[in-house]
Amino acid sequence: MAVTLELSNIAKRYSKKVWGVKKMDLQVKNKEFIVLLGPSGCGKTTTMRMVAGLEEVTRGTILLDGKDITDKAPRDRGISMVFQNYAIWPHMTVFDNIAFSLKLQKIPKKEIRLRVEDTAQMVKIQELLERLPGQLSGGQQQRVALARALVVKPKLFLMDEPLSNLDAKLRVIMRTELKAIHLKTGATSIFVTHDQSEAMSMADRIVIMKDGEIVQIGTPDDVYFRSASVFVAGFIGTPPANFFNVHCHIDGKDITLTNENFNLSISRERFENLADYEGKNIILGIRPEDIEIVEESEALFSNEIMVIEPQGSHQVVALNVSDNIVKMIVPAETKLQYNDTLFLNFKMNRLHLFDSDTELRIN
Amino acid sequence: MNNSIKRNIFRSARLTSLYIVVAGIALIIIFPLFFLFSFSFMSDYETYSEWPKPLVPSVKAEFMIDKDSEGYHLYIYNKSKKDFAGFGPISFNNSETDLTKLSKYIKIQANCKISIEDINSYLSIVDRDGEIRFSARKDLFANYILFFQVTRDAGPSVLRSLMVALFTILISLSIGGMAGYAFARYFFKGKNILKIGVLFVRMFPAVSIAIPMVIILAKMGLTDKPLGLSLVYAVGQISMSIWVTASVFMSIPVSLEEAALIFGTNRIGAFWHITLPLALPGLAACAMYAFIGSWNEVISAIVLTQFNPTFPVVVYKALIRSQSQVNLITAGSITQALPAIIFTLIIRKYILQMWGGVKV
Incomplete structure (x- = not known):
């Protein structure tokens, strides 16, 4: 399988003593579902934001499909992202939210409608297209955010703790649906979470981070049965080791x-x-x-x-x-x-x- | 059972007394304004010769003419005395000069237009029947028209005031808005001190800094010009705008902009498509403050204008100059209050959104 995303030796330094990410090397294969897992403050979100281009990289390079995107603007990277707080634009209808990027690309209106409706179908919000986000529940807003990210057919699909604002029951349902959508679209995905059971259930490979560094990269079985350190063994599993x-x-x-x-x-x-x-x-x-x-x-x-x-x-x-x-x-x-x-x-x-x-x- | 009735009575009594107090407070605030409004439509006769004053201005005046050996006599119906009272000259005859004078007198004192021919025809009826009663429609807006006729410069000064207000809004909103955005989105050293610092300019009364203000504006060649005045107003308004817009921008999550960046636009596009529409209520509130602040301001305007006064200055000068014409002054005051009221009504929707708690 071809390598899609390659992070080599990237680091993020906020100030003299504060490091967001100390050193990170990661290769994400095509169609792979990678989960960045770690306690809060471990640099997983920072890593994702660097990949998205929302955060400047202090050191190192980011390659996507062999092209250096380290200094490119977010919109030129061929990525899309689902935010933790959804970040749905409250003054636009659901349709406008999803169609935003397509409209900016000057795609014909007919095709926009077709693509938006297809995507809405996939995340089951086709009846909500004319509503405003304020009229939607948290789960529905999450689906809108998902549709907006899916509709652009990105090379890389980033998700920043997308399920953490949902209630426990909905979280488990969305987890399954997300995985089904991933299997259907085959989009290479990076998923950030601090919930290890979420990570275990969804990931092809889990990247466990601590204090801005990778502790272990491996399949759910790897990190569970062959935990690389005390930290990993104590972090994975309910209850942990x-x-x-x-x-x-x-x-x-x-x-x-x-x-x-x-x-x-x-x-x-x-x-x-x-x-x-x-x-x-x-x-x-x-x-x-x-x-x-x-x-x-x-x-x-x-x-x-x-x-x-x-x-x-x-x-x-x-x-x-x-x-x-x-x-x-x-x-x-x-x-x-x-x-x-x-x-x-x-x-x-x-x-x-x-x-x-x-x-x-x-x- | 008995207890619950008691409780109900107690509750409704409490509620009623609350409403009475609230209504009383509202009355105290509203009544003078209402009287001002009412006065602006009254004729001189109503204003000065009727007591107690009528609450609402009349829409027509009733007259009576009779005749005796000295000539004709004109009477007007006085609503407070509930009787006709002598009006105008003690007596007059049907000569051209007398009638012209009379027509003018009626127009000025009672705000009614009665032509000489009409009076002549009335007089012929008096000759036949001994007396006549007739009514004439009052020109309600006579005071307003007269105010703009007799007050030198009132018309152009309204335009100047509008210009000043517009410039003030533009300057304070563009500079204050940009600063507010920076305060909301970026972290830099001394941010809090700077943010409090911008309030310092509001701490000096306009009179105390009037002289330096005049000197600076004179050196810039902007004294007695709308732009100069709006610069002075904008200095105060900018700090206000900074604080309001900063809090507005802070309430809009950064991730909304970041999402726009990812989904195909740049920083300016994100601001234009996402942040600006969401911040509109706050910006409208700012604009309203700037408008009302500059439109109503008198003190700086008196100091900084000479031949090109703004409208409040014109009203103020009319007020201190005239000893009697209260109804004219009220017409000027209402004219001055009106644009601010209209402007507030127009952007009311946005203000409600802002302080009515719009969810972002």
Whole structure:
């Protein structure tokens, strides 16, 4: 697949000490759906605004279809964008909003009408074309913003937290529709969000950012099962991964990870990278669904239930493991009670091991 | 049950007393204005010879002529005395000079046009019947016409005032609007100090800076010219415009402009297509303030004009010069108030939008 967008070494500096984006390299393939994910202030929106041309680039180049667009005006870039607050022009009808860019391109009126109506059909607002945005609900305004961005058939489609102003139910519906629209139009898309479940459900590849830098780029499976750092493992997943500080002891073929609660023996074959960590502390990460309830004889450790949070399809159980809240996911059928003692073990093939200094992945 | 009736009575009593107070306040404000308005349509006779004053001006006057040995006598119906009272010369005969004088007198005092021929025909009826009563339509706008006839320069001064107002709007809105946009959209050092600083020009009374103003305008060759006067007004209005337009532009999200940038236009286009239409109510309010401010201003205008006064100056001079002609002055005042009222009505829609809370 051909590369559509290429960001090389771009950075954004607001003032002497304030960096929006420190260093960013990214290649977006044709028809790919990329999600920029990170906590607020990590530079994901800044990155998108630089791609859109709304923010000047301090350093680096942006290539779109092989052409340098770093210093081009936003309108000459062949991009379109959906804004977080929709940014629908309140003094124009829905039709005028969608047709704005087509009118500026001096496209014949008949064709404009045709294209606007087609797009409106796609986002299901064909009955609202003559209304003013003030008469629309938030979800409908979102659809107008989407139609306005889709109608220009951009090379690159940017979405800046487009779902964050919608209520929770509508957000999930729009998520599905957005993905369906993407599959239908095949527009190369960049989507910014701080909601990891949104990112997981929509992305072809997720770019996880922190403090103006990329932490990991990968498919949803990559970032979930092979999280590159403690930060990623702690950011992705509901609830996110649990962490334990463990001491690594290597004895011949056996590796033992110990802390005050458990002694975990793992075979050396699977964790060859651990060889250098003899006698050192490392961080063990385990996802909530990878903690299993087992018979007492097979238990790694036992603990009392602190809180049970039923979710319908499953239940989240919180344990207090030496002042460290550990959450695990238990099937809904398992009958549990407050203060029950659980015997627990980890799924051995799902362990995440991180260096305690760099917080980067070891295995 | 009983309790709820009591509560209802109490509530309606409270509401009624509130309305009475509000109506009273409104009356106190409106009544003098109404009287001013009413006066401007009264003839001299109504103004000075009837007491208590009628609330509304009459549309016609009733006259009576009778005859005795000394000659003819003219009477006018006095509404406050509810009787005919002597009017004009004690007696007159049907000579040409007497009748001409009489016709003029009626026109000036009662604002009625009665020709000599009409009087002659009335007199012939008096000769036959001994007396006649007749009524004549009052010329309602006589005071207005007379004001512009007797007050030197009133007509051209209205034009000059309009020019001054127009220039003031143009200067203050273009400069103030641009500054307001900059204040709303950009961050720069000393922004807040500068924003408060522009208000300083409003803190000096016009009289206190009149002399330097005259000197500066004289050096620019703009004394006694509408443009010079509007420059002076604009200085004050600009700061007002800056504050109003800055808040208007601030209320328009930047992302609306950014969306326009992305969807095919440049910064100027984004301003033209998006920001300007949305800011129109605020700009209209600014224009209104500038208009009313410059149209009604007297003090600077007195100092800075000499042979080309603006209309308020003309009205003011008429007011201090005339000892008696109250109804003429009121006609001038109403003439001065009218454009401001009309202008406000025209842009009322936008003002309502602005302070009625338009959602962007």
